[in-house]
Amino acid sequence: MNKSSATFLLLLATLSSSCLAEDKDKPAATPEKTMSKPQVTLSDEEWKKRLTEEQYRVTRTAGTERPFGKIYEEFEKQGEGTYYCVCCGAELFTSKEKFHSGCGWPSFYDASTAKNVLERPDHSHGMIRVETLCKRCGAHLGHVFDGESVSAATPTKRRFCINGVALHYVPKGGEPPKLLELGSADVEKKKEAVAKEAGVPVSKP
Numbered sequence: 001m002n003k004s005s006a007t008f009l010l011l012l013a014t015l016s017s018s019c020l021a022e023d024k025d026k027p028a029a030t031p032e033k034t035m036s037k038p039q040v041t042l043s044d045e046e047w048k049k050r051l052t053e054e055q056y057r058v059t060r061t062a063g064t065e066r067p068f069g070k071i072y073e074e075f076e077k078q079g080e081g082t083y084y085c086v087c088c089g090a091e092l093f094t095s096k097e098k099f100h101s102g103c104g105w106p107s108f109y110d111a112s113t114a115k116n117v118l119e120r121p122d123h124s125h126g127m128i129r130v131e132t133l134c135k136r137c138g139a140h141l142g143h144v145f146d147g148e149s150v151s152a153a154t155p156t157k158r159r160f161c162i163n164g165v166a167l168h169y170v171p172k173g174g175e176p177p178k179l180l181e182l183g184s185a186d187v188e189k190k191k192e193a194v195a196k197e198a199g200v201p202v203s204k205p
């Protein structure tokens with residue numbers, strides 16, 4: 001290995017530990033333990049059908065995308081617009097709160113006024129961090145860091161370090177994504193309730 005690639009790897013490792021760590025071995029997030037049950041609950045199989053492999057890995061198993069990837073490059077070029085949850089379509093961030101932190105992942109200094117970003121303590125990998133999740137569906141988004149030098153010039157002095165793959169960008173004036181409604185389990189429950197009310201027997205699969 002030559003010196004410049006070794007330096008690059010070292011830089012990458014430093015950034016990874018300060019921004020987002022590789023969460024490969026972490027079990028799937030279980031948001032219902034610390035947050036009220038997400039409004040949208042799909043089975044793993046259903047999420048897999050709806051999402052790409054990378055979207056599933058990051059959002060449903062608390063994974064981390066590679067820093068300085070293609071999505072990040074696109075993010076840096078994007079103009080005014082809104083960022084929605086790739087899983088359920090909830091509004092999460094807007095270009096107003098976006099700032100350049102140089103950490104290799106999309107950065108915002110605050111969530112959008114829609115307030116769909118939930119924060120909870122994360123003690124994985126021997127670090128004390130605050131994980132950010134979509135309030136509606138429990139998707140893992142990334143982490144939020146307070147009082148760093150890179151966010152010192154922002155109004156909140158916070159850096160929401162977000163996986164770009166968890167976001168669905170819609171340029172200003174564009175059509176927002178359709179909100180994913182009730183999860184299959186809830187739909188089944190509703191069907192049962194309606195059938196019961198109508199006095200019709202429910203056939204169980």
Ligand SMILES: [Zn+2]
Binds near residue numbers: 086088089136138139
């Ligand atoms: Zn969501």
